[in-house]
Amino acid sequence: MRIGIFGGTFDPVHLGHLILAETCLVECQLDQIRFLPTFCSPHKTNEKTTSAKQRQYMLDFATAGIPEFVVDSREIKKGEVCYSVDTLTELRAEFPDDELFFLIGADSLNDFPTWRDPEKIAELATIAAVNRGQMSEAEIDEMCLQLPDSVRKSVQIIQMPGIEISASMMRDRASKNLSIRFLTPRPVERYITEQKLYQISAE
Ligand SMILES: Nc1ncnc2c1ncn2[C@@H]1O[C@H](COP(=O)(O)OP(=O)(O)OP(=O)(O)O)[C@@H](O)[C@H]1O
Numbered sequence: 001m002r003i004g005i006f007g008g009t010f011d012p013v014h015l016g017h018l019i020l021a022e023t024c025l026v027e028c029q030l031d032q033i034r035f036l037p038t039f040c041s042p043h044k045t046n047e048k049t050t051s052a053k054q055r056q057y058m059l060d061f062a063t064a065g066i067p068e069f070v071v072d073s074r075e076i077k078k079g080e081v082c083y084s085v086d087t088l089t090e091l092r093a094e095f096p097d098d099e100l101f102f103l104i105g106a107d108s109l110n111d112f113p114t115w116r117d118p119e120k121i122a123e124l125a126t127i128a129a130v131n132r133g134q135m136s137e138a139e140i141d142e143m144c145l146q147l148p149d150s151v152r153k154s155v156q157i158i159q160m161p162g163i164e165i166s167a168s169m170m171r172d173r174a175s176k177n178l179s180i181r182f183l184t185p186r187p188v189e190r191y192i193t194e195q196k197l198y199q200i201s202a203e
């Protein structure tokens with residue numbers, strides 16, 4: 001199998017995430033994409049998020065009925081800051097005969113050298129860096145040139161249309177009671193509304 005690994009805070013999951021996953025599914029000819037909600041992202045340790053369980057429920061709703069999309073809750077179960085190199089090491093051991101693709105936004109390549117053990121990550125998986133239409137070919141080339149050789153040779157650039165949706169934009173809109181319809185699948189939208197997520201009074 002060819003397996004995509006897509007980690008994020010997903011607070012909340014939105015169409016940008018799902019279209020990125022679908023694009024990689026097609027472009028990298030993947031059989032499965034595992035969405036890994038992180039308990040706490042290493043570079044966002046000071047940021048308060050919605051509970052891990054609620055973020056996972058939203059991913060469950062968003063991926064329900066899509067057989068290629070699987071929610072993998074291993075990082076959430078750890079209950080602490082999670083490093084991608086540890087998660088990928090576990091997945092490598094679990095899927096010894098499968099090909100792993102680690103999906104990230106191409107802009108994340110800029111700070112990838114500051115991640116824990118980027119060279120090991122590049123050894124464990126192909127890095128599918130997704131350009132959401134915001135970077136030119138020259139900018140991508142220049143960014144890749146900053147990477148160590150061992151990382152660069154594992155990078156595959158994937159192009160997707162720019163989808164101007166972010167989780168922070170959704171949180172901001174929900175907090176102001178502005179519509180979030182069509183920015184995320186309907187069941188996620190309903191859950192956010194019913195649970196009054198992101199309302200200032202609910203914090
Ligand atoms: N609109 C989008 N299109 C494509 N990829 C996206 C989009 N939004 C986020 N991503 C990618 O999804 C991954 C997980 O992102 P994350 O869960 O932090 O969501 P986010 O929308 O970027 O959140 P926030 O706005 O809180 O920073 C990252 O690799 C990020 O680059």
Ligand SMILES: O=C(O)c1ccc[n+]([C@@H]2O[C@H](COP(=O)([O-])O)[C@@H](O)[C@H]2O)c1
Nearest residue numbers: 007008009038041042083084085115116
């Ligand atoms: O392992 C690291 O050093 C590392 C540093 C920054 C981000 N990550 C992972 O990248 C994914 C997206 O993170 P974020 O902060 O954009 O939500 C998420 O799965 C994080 O655990 C991982």
